[in-house]
Amino acid sequence: MASTENTENGVKKIGILIEFENDKIKKANYGVITAARGAGHELYALVTDAEGVHCKAQLQAYGIQKIVLISLKKVSLEQNPVRQAKAIIKAMGHFGIYTLCGLTSPQGKDLLPRIAAAIDAPLVMDCLHVNFADGIAQKPQFSGKTIADIKVRGTHHIFGIRPNAIEAVSAPCRADVIPFEAHVDSKRLKIKEIKPGVSGTANLSEADIIISGGRAMRNTKNYKVLYDCAQVLNAAVGASRVAVDAGWVPHAMQVGQTGATVNPKLYIACGISGSVQHFAGMKTAGVIVAINIDPDANMMRNCDYGIVGDLFEIVPILTRHLMEIPEINQ
Amino acid sequence: MKIYVCIKHVPDSAVQITLTAKNRIDESVTFLMNPYDEHAVEEAVSLKEQVADSEVIAVTLGKAAALSTLASALAMGADRGVFIKTDDPPDGVITAKLLAAAISQDGRPDIIFTGKESIDSVGMQTAFRIGAALDIPVATHVAALSLDWVLNRASDQNRVLVECEKSGGDRDVIEMQLPCVIGVGKNLNLPRYPTLPQIMKARKKEIKQIDPDSLGIEKPLVGMEVLKLHVAAYERKNRIIKGAPEQAVAQLIKCLHEEEKVF
Numbered sequence: 122m123a124s125t126e127n128t129e130n131g132v133k134k135i136g137i138l139i140e141f142e143n144d145k146i147k148k149a150n151y152g153v154i155t156a157a158r159g160a161g162h163e164l165y166a167l168v169t170d171a172e173g174v175h176c177k178a179q180l181q182a183y184g185i186q187k188i189v190l191i192s193l194k195k196v197s198l199e200q201n202p203v204r205q206a207k208a209i210i211k212a213m214g215h216f217g218i219y220t221l222c223g224l225t226s227p228q229g230k231d232l233l234p235r236i237a238a239a240i241d242a243p244l245v246m247d248c249l250h251v252n253f254a255d256g257i258a259q260k261p262q263f264s265g266k267t268i269a270d271i272k273v274r275g276t277h278h279i280f281g282i283r284p285n286a287i288e289a290v291s292a293p294c295r296a297d298v299i300p301f302e303a304h305v306d307s308k309r310l311k312i313k314e315i316k317p318g319v320s321g322t323a324n325l326s327e328a329d330i331i332i333s334g335g336r337a338m339r340n341t342k343n344y345k346v347l348y349d350c351a352q353v354l355n356a357a358v359g360a361s362r363v364a365v366d367a368g369w370v371p372h373a374m375q376v377g378q379t380g381a382t383v384n385p386k387l388y389i390a391c392g393i394s395g396s397v398q399h400f401a402g403m404k405t406a407g408v409i410v411a412i413n414i415d416p417d418a419n420m421m422r423n424c425d426y427g428i429v430g431d432l433f434e435i436v437p438i439l440t441r442h443l444m445e446i447p448e449i450n451q
Numbered sequence: 452m453k454i455y456v457c458i459k460h461v462p463d464s465a466v467q468i469t470l471t472a473k474n475r476i477d478e479s480v481t482f483l484m485n486p487y488d489e490h491a492v493e494e495a496v497s498l499k500e501q502v503a504d505s506e507v508i509a510v511t512l513g514k515a516a517a518l519s520t521l522a523s524a525l526a527m528g529a530d531r532g533v534f535i536k537t538d539d540p541p542d543g544v545i546t547a548k549l550l551a552a553a554i555s556q557d558g559r560p561d562i563i564f565t566g567k568e569s570i571d572s573v574g575m576q577t578a579f580r581i582g583a584a585l586d587i588p589v590a591t592h593v594a595a596l597s598l599d600w601v602l603n604r605a606s607d608q609n610r611v612l613v614e615c616e617k618s619g620g621d622r623d624v625i626e627m628q629l630p631c632v633i634g635v636g637k638n639l640n641l642p643r644y645p646t647l648p649q650i651m652k653a654r655k656k657e658i659k660q661i662d663p664d665s666l667g668i669e670k671p672l673v674g675m676e677v678l679k680l681h682v683a684a685y686e687r688k689n690r691i692i693k694g695a696p697e698q699a700v701a702q703l704i705k706c707l708h709e710e711e712k713v714f
């Protein structure tokens with residue numbers, strides 16, 4: 122029997138939506154698994170697009186006890202979010218999972234609220250921390266200017282966790298792999314095609330290191346100095362809204378209020394003044410570096426390390442020095 | 452075609468947020484229409500301009516002050532407004548149920564637009580909850596839209612094709628039958644600025660006020676409650692590295708490598 126405490130016979134079964142990119146488990150999943158571990162918790166990895174994917178070794182290394190491979194009778198999941206959501210709900214019902222977690226990634230933003238709405242469950246997205254015992258999550262609100270403690274009530278609890286918000290720590294165990302077939306349909310919503318984005322545009326929201334350029338970049342071509350540096354650092358390249366609105370780079374690269382929310386270990390802001398709206402997307406970064414000709418720029422006053430100077434001079438020197446560090450050039 | 456647009460009255464993203472109680476912000480700051488909702492109103496009004504006999508109805512739930520955001524939507528071209536007035540705005544679960552109930556009470560929607568998220572509470576869920584309440588399909592983070600509309604409203608040929616933004620700029624092209632809910636992202640269009648005559652004309656447009664208690668939504672056992680808000684403080688080291696570029700960069704790398712261990 123389910124109780125409002127969202128546990129069953131003292132065991133809290135937590136389902137974790139596992140996301141893949143190019144047939145590999147996204148690294149950010151391990152932080153979610155780490156967050157979900159706890160005394161009396163039984164962790165279920167819910168895998169919906171696992172055709173030919175090997176994930177057992179990685180998932181059990183982080184403490185997953187059951188791996189549920191969800192497939193659909195006759196049709197493939199086709200990335201159709203309605204089918205995926207319905208199949209996940211069936212799996213949750215079948216295994217008695219009352220708590221569900223995933224990433225606040227583009228996929229998570231489509232699936233988690235779909236599931237929450239369908240089963241009328243409370244949902245908190247973009248969590249920085251979750252206390253599963255009390256059902257309390259912490260998340261940024263008001264453009265990151267406040268952090269809210271939010272209590273969820275209901276038999277089912279659903280949380281979307283901000284990528285990189287929780288550091289992954291391994292905790293090896295043994296996992297069982299359980300195939301699960303669901304019958305679901307999606308009559309009124311169909312995926313017609315998937316249009317690929319501009320190639321080379323990295324997924325900013327899960328990047329470990331980001332180097333961004335703003336108005337100071339002046340054109341598309343100049344972004345090459347950032348790409349060169351990014352290549353050495355294995356970083357993603359971002360931009361301010363000014364650069365996006367000017368058409369120098371695609372919107373997928375915009376960081377901020379109306380762009381991507383990012384949470385990298387290192388954020389290097391080049392020629393970005395540091396508007397409130399830009400900070401709204403990157404203020405939780407681990408370390409912020411500012412490169413700006415204006416020592417009084419807001420980004421300079423709110424960074425960890427700042428260099429006053431022309432980015433077109435500083436960034437190439439940075440790239441050259443980084444190439445000499447053995448640890449990042451293995 | 453009947454097009455509903457849900458708009459939320461939110462603090463301007465540029466203002467400073469201070470607290471007046473453990474879970475309340477000081478509301479004596481500038482409030483505006485949620486930025487994504489401006490794109491939603493723009494899309495609704497431009498569809499109305501393409502399809503004869505269309506009506507755009509802006510719907511908001513909030514305190515009395517939210518009327519100014521409703522007025523902005525009317526000035527942008529919405530035909531009338533529905534105002535669910537409450538002195539104590541409820542959580543995302545009840546808000547979506549009230550919005551859905553107010554819309555079905557008002558008329559038969561063909562499309563309901565919302566923003567993909569609100570910039571104050573950042574629930575990221577209202578579109579889906581409205582869709583579930585009315586049992587109609589939902590797509591979110593929509594960056595392009597094209598409509599197939601035939602006159603017979605009951606026709607299942609009435610569809611939209613939308614492009615939903617995914618990671619790295621990929622887009623899913625999704626076909627949905629009407630009625631449906633569309634969560635709008637900022638790439639969909641460029642919102643218009645109303646002219647003074649439009650603002651004046653908007654003052655005469657009808658706003659229907661609804662008491663939430665009249666909508667017959669039972670207070671569910673399910674919900675999200677903000678227990679406490681903390682003003683976020685991010686302590687930054689703020690070390691400005693001086694010196695010639697070569698030395699400054701070397702110093703920076705040393706700090707990042709040895710102290711911060713980011714690589």
Ligand SMILES: Cc1cc2nc3c(=O)[nH]c(=O)nc-3n(C[C@H](O)[C@H](O)[C@H](O)COP(=O)(O)OP(=O)(O)OC[C@H]3O[C@@H](n4cnc5c(N)ncnc54)[C@H](O)[C@@H]3O)c2cc1C
Pocket residue numbers: 334335336337360361362363364375376377378379380381391392393394395396397398399402412413414415418430431432433464486
């Ligand atoms: C509703 C709303 C939503 C918004 N959403 C976003 C958002 O999501 N993301 C976002 O970024 N903005 C957003 N903005 C815009 C935001 O307010 C700022 O206008 C924008 O962030 C400024 O971009 P910038 O820093 O590149 O340009 P600027 O503010 O013009 O700053 C340029 C900086 O470059 C420096 N500089 C110039 N030349 C050089 C050089 N050669 N080397 C080094 N430094 C140099 C200058 O000193 C200056 O500090 C939003 C605004 C609104 C109203």
Ligand SMILES: Nc1ncnc2c1ncn2[C@@H]1O[C@H](COP(=O)(O)O)[C@@H](O)[C@H]1O
Pocket residue numbers: 457458459460485487488510511512513543546550564565566567568569570572573574575576577578
């Ligand atoms: N109180 C409200 N009144 C009208 N629309 C709302 C309200 N709250 C949320 N919405 C709509 O739902 C969208 C997403 O909000 P949220 O789910 O809070 O991120 C907003 O962009 C609005 O379109």
